[in-house]
Amino acid sequence: MAERTSIDQQRWWQKWKNHRYTRIVMFAFLGLITYGLLASNVMPEHTELEPGTVAQQDIRSPLTIENQEATEQQVDEAVNEVDPVYSKNPRYAENQIEKIRELFYVVEEVRADADTENENNDNFAEDQLADVRTELPDQMNDEIDDETIVTLLTASESELETALEHTTSAVHDVMSSEIRMDDIADATNEAETQVRLSSSASDSLVQAMTDIVRFGVTSNFMIDEEATVEAREAAEDTVDPVMIREGELLVEEGEVITAEIYQELSVVGMTEDVSIVYPFVGLALLVTLLISMLAYYLNDARTSIKQNNTYLLLYVFIYTLTLLLMKVVSLMHPVELSGLSYIVPAALGTMLITILIHSRVGLFTSMVFAVIASIMFTAESASVLNYAHGLYVFFSGAAGVFFLIKSQTVSRLLQAGVFIAFINAVVAAAVLMLQNAQYSWFEIGSNLGFAGLSGFIAAILAIGFLPFFEAAFGILSVTKMIELTNPNQPLLRKILLEAPGTYHHSVMVANLSEAACETIGAKGLLARVGSYYHDIGKTRRPHFFIENQMRIDNPHDQITPTLSKKIIIAHPYDGAEMLRAQKFPQEIIDIAEQHHGTTLLKYFYHKALEEDENTAEEDYRYPGPKPQTREAAIVCLADGIEAAVRSMPHPTAEKIQTLIQKMTEDKLTDGQFDECDLTMKELQKAAQSMEETLRGIYHTRIEYPDEEHLRTGEGGLNR
Template identity: 40%
Template sequence: MEKQLRKLTELIGFRYFLIVVLILTGSLQFAFMYGNVKGVTYDFKPLQLAPETVRSTKTIEDTYKTQQEREKAANAVAPVYQFSEDVAKQRAAIVTSLFDYVLEVKKDVEKSKEPVPNVDQVAQLRKKFESIDSDQMPIIFTDSQLEGLLIQSEADLTRTSTQLSKLVQEYLQKSIRAENVYAAQNDFETKIRGQRGYPDRIYNTVVLIGRTSIIENETINEEQTKIRKEQAKESIEPTRILQGQIIVQEGQIIDNEAFRQLELLGMVSNKASLKPIAGLIILIFLQMMFMFILFERWEADEHKKRNALLVTSIVYTLSVVLMKFISLVSGGFDVTVAFLFPTALATMLVRLLANERAAVLITVMTAASAGVIFQEGYSSVMQMEITLYIIFGGFASIFFMRSVEKRSHILHAVGVIGLVNIAFIAFYLLMTQSSYGLSELLFYFIAAMLSALLSGALTMGLLPFFESAFGLLSSLRLIELSNPNHPLLKKLLMEAPGTYHHSVMVANLAEAACEEIGADGLLARVGCYYHDIGKTKRPAFFIENQMSGNNPHDSLPPETSAEIIIAHTTDGAEMLKRYKMPQEIIDIALQHHGTSLLKFFLYKAKEEGKDFDEAKFRYPGPKPQTKEAAVISVADSVEAAVRSMKEPNAEKIHKLVRAIIDDRVQDHQFDECDISIKELKCIERVLCETLNGIFHSRIEYPKADK
């Protein structure tokens, strides 16, 4: 897509490309906002006198009335209960199982020939009881109760088990509903106490087991009840407002019911005219005009402006779509759902992917569009509270994202945005002078925080997609790449420390020069960190890494040496590609030497009497395509040359810098980038100032007497 867009802008020019993008953006915005401003028949308000008789212009179902009648019919349907005969058998079986467990453990007691059960036997019985699902028999027996069961005779236990389980099964033959369980348990306890034959020591335990065995056996059949309710709803005919039906008579007060019907018919938004549509067109025209001025006057290369334009337009359109979606689903709520809209989403994305001026403009545009989209019947033009809400949230993100050094700073900005949102909502609630319930207040303050959290989360989530789709390199990404812990920078430091130091020095020079001429200083700095990464393939062949004084080029033919030196640009580009580095960084690695000539090895070859094609001693290029690459190419050569200079001073440095720049110009290395002679003079001045600061003369301190 990047190549196609580049071809398109080259074919029609950036200005016409800008116009086409803005027309498409404006058209999409109009399509989404038309429904909010289209003309209607009447401009009524509740509780005013109707100036004329209003009749329905069409037949339409009154869904509210229909739903009311259907809910009323459904609520009148009695629940369908279902009796379960299996409950009686199940509960009786559980009672039998309990006493069977007692009998099993009792055999161990009899084998031990002890007068009373020991602790292990009581624990064994408890474990068996716990094997029964606690939902079926939620009883926690005491050690005394368990011991009492174990000391009973086998005959007593068998008789008690049979008698109690039979009584449980007989009692559960009658229906017991959930609300009657407690009364049934009391009644069952009375029946137990009326029977004889239960041993005195376990009498209360038997009562406890019996009460717990009584549960509900007649439950609501949810499926059948639901079917009957649905049948009751379906039996109600839809309530309709018929065409020609009188909604309100002339001179009659438009009560809430009449007003609701007028709203349902779409007859009470604004006056039925083309004025609102014309107003919307003017609003969109103003917004697109300011975007045109912003990008037309932006002094940057067309590639950067084109991508920033596309990102800004897409982000703005997505914001309008999101607002439209929220407005469509907010109709059934008593609270203002629009406060959930992520106020700073568009602002943060545009701020990171384009620039701050575009972020300010997109904030105002988004706020204005939100005011129209979320406009309700009582708002004459736009919903001002939503407009101001987005403006305050968006501006808060701009002010607190001025220096984004890592992704956590976005989260810090989110916290501030949340506080600003809460403060504005507090202002809104106080100014309305209405009484709000706890649930409404809770909603509004949760909405304020959710708006801020969504702004940050969606920004961090969408940022990589925009960077990847449009080949954009945000300042956030650049700062992450400048971290010395990056694997490539660690590799450079460990394997080629001299080159690492050289890269840092070049970065300082290039950043200062780029900022002076209005280029991207941060991109230049980060590009310098990686521009010589290819030297890590053969670090010993580059003089800054030759600590021992041995130069391997002394024993190599000049053409071989040239081939090794030249290869570091392509080697570096391949290495950067493997690490999936941004294209801008790869381009700097390829372009920082352009097609310049390795004069030293060419002259060495000539001194040896060899006749070689000069092209073999030139870098493959391409030549610098951007101002940043041009500045880096000069800074790279200047730093290396000044570092090798003996006793550098301001005059020597100035002559050297001028000579290197003039050589680049004479060699046509800057023919393919839009750098001017005036900017080259600025670069020369800044480089000299910076180098003088680095290589300034130092005071010679007297040696201490021994």
């Protein structure tokens, strides 16, 4: 394999790779780069216009908002147009009649209490008048003349009764009708006329009665405060809020800025007297939430990025590269070409993430890119968010993920470009139809053309960047794994030439493990490549392994169990060392190093017990580590099963099934799968897949007759 230096071989990265703050720093960097690239998009577009100046261009509203000042003005106008509500109150007539009765009652009381001895006193009348005034309320004192009271004091009882009857009757009759404030004079004249016509009393008494009637008649048709408030509230409810709609033309080019227009510009935040802090705070909150969700997902998802900071660093590079490309395209808006922003190769990031990391991470990232695009591509939109472009980026990225889930070859990448181009064009067409605008055929073709071109650009860039990321980060991509399966690879040729039995064994293990991994949803191709190289360490001492001992004696019969143990146990670590020397991807090295876990060399352990009963079992176990991934665990199981089945003299389906079940239970009981995320259900499916594969290999064959039988016709073949 060609020499290459990945970031894992760099000393500075080896120092910081597993530092406890490394992941925090990288996620913080993601937040900062996202915020930095979006800050210019949320900066408020302040105009330098003042009332009385002339607009140099059209200005449209960037958002939909209520113009509260205009709404309040319309509410005030509607309320002011509502006239007060009047209503007749019958209690007013009753109250006035009661006041007249009180006047006559006071007069009668004063007359009764008068000292008859003082009747000839010159001051007698004045004293009675003073007594009456003392008992009467202020309002009546102000409106009733002294002559009227004196007349009542000097009238007879029958005259008083007549006067009371006529005055109350006149007031009652007149106030039985509606009397507005403007109608009081007419109503008073009517009551006075009624009193004069209905009474035959003396002129002085009639005058007194008209004076009393003049006091008694008042307005009974007054403003109903409660009904008036209800009417005005009803009028207020009929007023709709004055809304400034997103995209609404606020100022035309050449139009003079009035106070009203300036107020509308202030409402939508386009004047200098509006604070610019809030948009940046809002962006900070949104980016923090977005990166927090991304960090939670990446730290929780069952992918290589969960614990391997090299993959997280790779993700940071791809994420940053994609955002930079999106930003560059977003800055091309001054070029007045319809649909040019659709050329953004947003699918590049999700395609690279799917190939190099995992499809689930790629799909989640497509949603993150969609949110970012909805903020970044707002130059041609009046809104602060461009939802159409967010949808476009999401579907474009998701299309790349879905098409590359099962295969990631170069030809598949080119096919993915065609598929993404088609999806992009469909989304662009859907957006145009939803807008329902009258676009020309040139504009439609331009939008669909740029959208389709985006898919091809994304695929070409992915093919170009893929080797760089593979080499820089030591990533084992599908392309690289297919390259490693080439029999002309130096290490594979070394196995084939120096340990042909091991080579055959490795091919068999590869068939078993790949089928099993694909059954449980693991990386089958990784298991195949790992199986090819898992026993490369045996090439250092090939004849000490039974599959390579053809026509020779077993050298272990001539050495001690301790030495045999050292030779056998060394081969996983010798293989890992050889793979590291050839700069192989870490995943392949891990499978070679972990494919025996901490299993026991039972044969040599029992052989050692025959020589020394105190032999410790731990001395005859592989030092590990145990399999850390599902692929390594499957290769570990397939390696033991293939060797065991190959040693069976006459393998049958029943024997194979029993053997696989026993070996699976033994490894599970021995704790070999404790450190990987292989579930019991997946282990059962993997074992069943290996059983089916081995049945196909060791199926019953036709026993062809020999040459003698063919000549004699025996066996039924010579007809």
